[in-house]
Amino acid sequence: MSSSLSGRRVLVTGAAGRIGSATSRHLADLGALVTALTNVEDESLKADRVVVGDTRSEADVARALEDVDLVVHLAARPHPTAGTPYEVFSTNVVSTFNVLAQAGALGIGRAVVASSINAYGVPFNPHDILPAYFPLDEKIPTDVADWYSLSKQNDEHTARMAWRRWGIDVVAFRFPHVNSPDVLTKLSDGFREDPVGGVREGWSYLDTRDAARAIELGLTAEFSGAQAFFVAANTTNAPYATEDLLDAFAPNVPRLRRFTGREVPMDLTAARTVLGFQAQHELDLPTLRLES
Template sequence: MSSSLSGARVLVTGAAGRIGSVATEHLAAQGALVTALTIVEEPSLKADRVVIGDTRSEDDVADALDGVDLVVHLAALPHRDSGTPYDVYTGNVVSTFNVLAQAGARGISRAVIASSINAYGVPMNPHDVAPAYFPLDEKIPSDVADWYSLSKQNDENTARMAWRHWGIDVVAFRFPHVNSAGALRRQAEGMRVNPAAGMREGWAYLDVRDAAYAIELGLTAPFKGQQTFFVAANTTNAPYATEELLDAFAPAVPRLRRFSGREVPIDLTAARTVLGFQAQHELDLPTHRLES
């Protein structure tokens, strides 16, 4: 397939992960030459060069960056409970700094990194808190009380620093829960039974194929600087009207506008206007009345 990525050498870190493996295949299908950096061997990776290494290692990252034009940094411990607090926080922030600093110093023009909806702190917060308002947007106040969310917030700070210091353009995606279509359908069944569980994330989700597409746009869209975007499906993963969900589970949270049907209460304007992103794979759910 001919695209603006044809012939470009793209490094994907965390290439054996849930998003990384699909993104690697997607980018290769766009004509990119993919270098995969992974800490575990995965023979099925659709990459023409595979480096087994650790994104915390200066030498491993330097090896992986050889001949690279663009970077996709996805390697991370993906949850607060993926290791000790020290391991989760230091592993994530050191990896992101190492990759972006070396890419910037080499004059690489563009990088995409995986931030998280958790960068604003509320979803994993151990206290009884709620978002400052709906729809969530990139300027929403943060309330961080866990090490994973802090690591993602500081990954975004690192992205801004790398742009200001080296001039590398960086996109940080605040991904919600990203998974395969089947896993998302199972999650939606859980939200049918216990919709309160999704309030802090605005009942947001994203098919992993759409995450890969967003990454492609992050590498190719015409912009300069450092940009942070919420990306999500246009609809929620709960089979209830969004207004009913908010009335039931976030009645005291201000709403900056009204929501139609199962519209996700996240402002996706920035990703739509700057990147041209629209999710293509959404859950086809009935809309039930929410019982009180």
């Protein structure tokens, strides 16, 4: 498969993770030379160079960045409960700063980092709140009350600082729940029985294959600056019409437009127009009547 990434060395941190392993495989299939930075041994990694180390370590990251042209930073503690509050926050923010600062100082021109839908704070918020409006977009007001969401918000600030300081372009993806088709199907089965749990994320999701494709475009699209992008499948992971879901579970939240069928209530315009990304793998769900 011909690609502008062919022959270019790409560092993927967190390469043994769910998105990292899919991304390493996808980039290698495109002809990229993949350096995998991982904190665990994994013989299945699709990479021609593997560095076992810690993204918080200056020495480990420096070693991983040798001869690298592009960076994909995915390493993180992915949930508020993935350690103590201190461990989650410090691991995420130090790792992102370390990777982007070193890459920027080396003159590397482009990095993609994993932010999260949680950067706007509402999904993990312990208070009884809903989004300020639908569709969710990159300008939505934030309300952060947990350390994981704070770390992702901080990662986006770090991206902007790195671009301003060193001129490294940074694409930050606000990923929703990303998983394999079978896991996503099980999640949708749960929302069939009780859909209220998905309202804060707009019932959004993304297949790991689409996440890897988004990262490819983040590395190759004509783009300058540091910007966060929401990415998701075009449809929701609940088998009900979006308007019916919002009527039932967010009746007082303003809607900036109407939604057709199971259309995800998230504005994906920026990712489509700037990066050319559109998800290709969607759940094949019926549109059922939502009983009140």
